[in-house]
Amino acid sequence: MGTENRRQREREARETLFIEKAHELIRSEGLLALQMSRLAAACEYATGTLYQHFNSKEDLLAAVATRTTRQRAEVFRRIPRLPLGTRSRMLAMVLADIDFAQTNPDYYRLTQFVTTEVVWASTSEVRRDELLEAAQPISEAVTAIVSEARANQDLPLAQELGEEEMGLGPWALNTGMQTLANAQGLLDAYDIHRPYEHLIRHTHALLTGWRWEPRIDPDEPSVVRAETERVRAVLREYIPEANP
Amino acid sequence: MGTENRRQREREARETLFIEKAHELIRSEGLLALQMSRLAAACEYATGTLYQHFNSKEDLLAAVATRTTRQRAEVFRRIPRLPLGTRSRMLAMVLADIDFAQTNPDYYRLTQFVTTEVVWASTSEVRRDELLEAAQPISEAVTAIVSEARANQDLPLAQELGEEEMGLGPWALNTGMQTLANAQGLLDAYDIHRPYEHLIRHTHALLTGWRWEPRIDPDEPSVVRAETERVRAVLREYIPEANP
DNA sequence: CATGGGATTTGAACGGGGTTCAAATCTTGG
DNA sequence: CCAAGATTTGAACCCCGTTCAAATCCCATG
Numbered sequence: 001m002g003t004e005n006r007r008q009r010e011r012e013a014r015e016t017l018f019i020e021k022a023h024e025l026i027r028s029e030g031l032l033a034l035q036m037s038r039l040a041a042a043c044e045y046a047t048g049t050l051y052q053h054f055n056s057k058e059d060l061l062a063a064v065a066t067r068t069t070r071q072r073a074e075v076f077r078r079i080p081r082l083p084l085g086t087r088s089r090m091l092a093m094v095l096a097d098i099d100f101a102q103t104n105p106d107y108y109r110l111t112q113f114v115t116t117e118v119v120w121a122s123t124s125e126v127r128r129d130e131l132l133e134a135a136q137p138i139s140e141a142v143t144a145i146v147s148e149a150r151a152n153q154d155l156p157l158a159q160e161l162g163e164e165e166m167g168l169g170p171w172a173l174n175t176g177m178q179t180l181a182n183a184q185g186l187l188d189a190y191d192i193h194r195p196y197e198h199l200i201r202h203t204h205a206l207l208t209g210w211r212w213e214p215r216i217d218p219d220e221p222s223v224v225r226a227e228t229e230r231v232r233a234v235l236r237e238y239i240p241e242a243n244p
Numbered sequence: 245m246g247t248e249n250r251r252q253r254e255r256e257a258r259e260t261l262f263i264e265k266a267h268e269l270i271r272s273e274g275l276l277a278l279q280m281s282r283l284a285a286a287c288e289y290a291t292g293t294l295y296q297h298f299n300s301k302e303d304l305l306a307a308v309a310t311r312t313t314r315q316r317a318e319v320f321r322r323i324p325r326l327p328l329g330t331r332s333r334m335l336a337m338v339l340a341d342i343d344f345a346q347t348n349p350d351y352y353r354l355t356q357f358v359t360t361e362v363v364w365a366s367t368s369e370v371r372r373d374e375l376l377e378a379a380q381p382i383s384e385a386v387t388a389i390v391s392e393a394r395a396n397q398d399l400p401l402a403q404e405l406g407e408e409e410m411g412l413g414p415w416a417l418n419t420g421m422q423t424l425a426n427a428q429g430l431l432d433a434y435d436i437h438r439p440y441e442h443l444i445r446h447t448h449a450l451l452t453g454w455r456w457e458p459r460i461d462p463d464e465p466s467v468v469r470a471e472t473e474r475v476r477a478v479l480r481e482y483i484p485e486a487n488p
Numbered sequence: 489c490a491t492g493g494g495a496t497t498t499g500a501a502c503g504g505g506g507t508t509c510a511a512a513t514c515t516t517g518g
Numbered sequence: 519c520c521a522a523g524a525t526t527t528g529a530a531c532c533c534c535g536t537t538c539a540a541a542t543c544c545c546a547t548g
Contacts, residue, residue, distance in 0.1 A: 031362045036535060037499095046498040048537075057535065113360045115427040117353050118275045132433045139434050158463045161445070164434050168424075169446035173413070176420025180412075183359040189376045190383050190408050201405070202413035202450065209449030209462060218453060219402045251515095280506060281528090290527040292508075301506065 062127040065114045069134040075242045076141045086149035096242045098196045108178045142167035154213045306371040309358045313378040319486045320385045330393035340486045342440045352422045386411035398457045
């Protein structure tokens with residue numbers, strides 16, 4: 001039945017419209033100002049139609065976060081294939097993500113809000129799974145690089161730590177820095193500026209602490225800067241969308 | 245005017261009552277279930293009275309977070325004086341905080357929610373400043389230890405990095421791990437368990453990467469475990485409230 | 489081309505809960 | 519003891535998010 005098929009496609013197109021418009025509204029007016037009725041109006045549909053797609057506002061927000069996470073994951077998916085050593089590829093992820101955070105300033109805030117228990121609890125199981133699934137490639141990319149590093153002996157074969165658990169460190173460091181950087185006035189209060197530069201240096205410290213070769217001393221600014229520049233150049237060449 | 249004085253004290257007592265009761269309700273029924281009218285009723289006051297103290301619900305939540313942050317800071321304030329090397333005291337902070345997170349399971353969630361832009365934007369300037377101020381001793385404690393470590397040569401004298409910026413690494417790592425650990429089902433989805441154990445190991449990696457002496461290889465589980473136990477014992481002895 | 493019934497869309501009405509504010513109550517100075 | 523100011527009260531208000539009965543659309547069928 002061709003009709004069925006077309007209707008399905010139209011339905012999906014409409015869902016995409018809702019999600020994109022919502023993202024646009026969030027970007028321009030902030031998360032606070034987003035109202036279901038206004039979103040519907042902006043898309044030229046009735047409020048009720050929105051609820052054919054999302055069973056709550058939180059659900060919609062989760063869908064927006066999922067969409068952007070997929071874009072983010074796309075960049076990560078390609079990093080393992082860059083012509084760089086394993087350690088530099090690990091750094092490439094951090095750099096790509098710093099760029100992503102800067103071109104999508106609301107993304108981390110939105111994700112943080114959505115994964116907050118209060119909100120998370122009012123999203124549907126399906127949406128939650130979709131968001132987790134969208135992030136999967138990121139974890140896979142990290143895991144792949146850690147595996148390769150161990151195979152190469154760039155990284156000692158740890159006795160107990162799984163690949164995912166190894167990747168958890170940079171992941172947590174990154175997440176934490178994003179959280180701190182996003183909390184209005186927090187870092188300013190401690191007179192800390194350029195959090196992302198510190199993220200890079202602390203990432204080097206972390207990797208060096210795990211004896212990930214070739215080791216880079218986080219305390220040598222010129223070496224760190226040179227490595228950052230080198231990796232950025234490769235990123236620019238092979239993944240121009242992530243223009244760091 | 246003695247009367248003025250007493251009224252002021254009574255007012256403060258009432259504010260404390262509101263904050264404590266709110267915390268209690270959050271603990272028992274969750275953040276979602278907290279309602280201004282029910283809180284007022286539970287304290288045997290009218291709803292309007294609440295608004296004499298907090299100019300919005302978000303303001304109240306910020307106040308609750310501030311109160312708990314002060315308790316958390318109290319533990320941190322005492323750590324610099326523990327009879328341990330600088331590096332072990334740094335670890336002591338992480339351990340104390342892991343314990344704090346476990347005895348106050350809602351604290352991180354609440355803080356995360358409050359510092360989310362959407363909520364943060366609807367709190368009053370005063371409350372925001374109070375929350376930042378409450379956290380100040382934590383940063384001071386970290387700074388003090390970093391300073392001492394440099395003075396001792398436990399930590400190389402970095403050219404560019406301020407003490408606060410040095411402490412930013414463990415701080416971000418810690419914050420990030422708490423965020424990840426709190427996102428329902430996230431770590432499970434990647435088959436990662438016992439996040440706090442990993443936090444400890446990654447913290448060692450980070451400190452070792454900065455060449456903080458005496459270096460500990462994060463990849464030697466027995467050494468890591470012994471150090472954890474040693475520091476925990478000191479914590480138990482000197483700061484029993486933080487019973488790790 | 490007309491028709492009817494199921495599917496979809498609509499948007500006004502509903503409901504819950506945060507916030508307000510006029511009336512009630514209390515406090516205090518004379 | 520009274521009056522005026524300060525404080526407290528809680529019902530009413532209002533702003534959304536959500537629902538659902540009515541309107542509209544779609545399309546298979548005769």
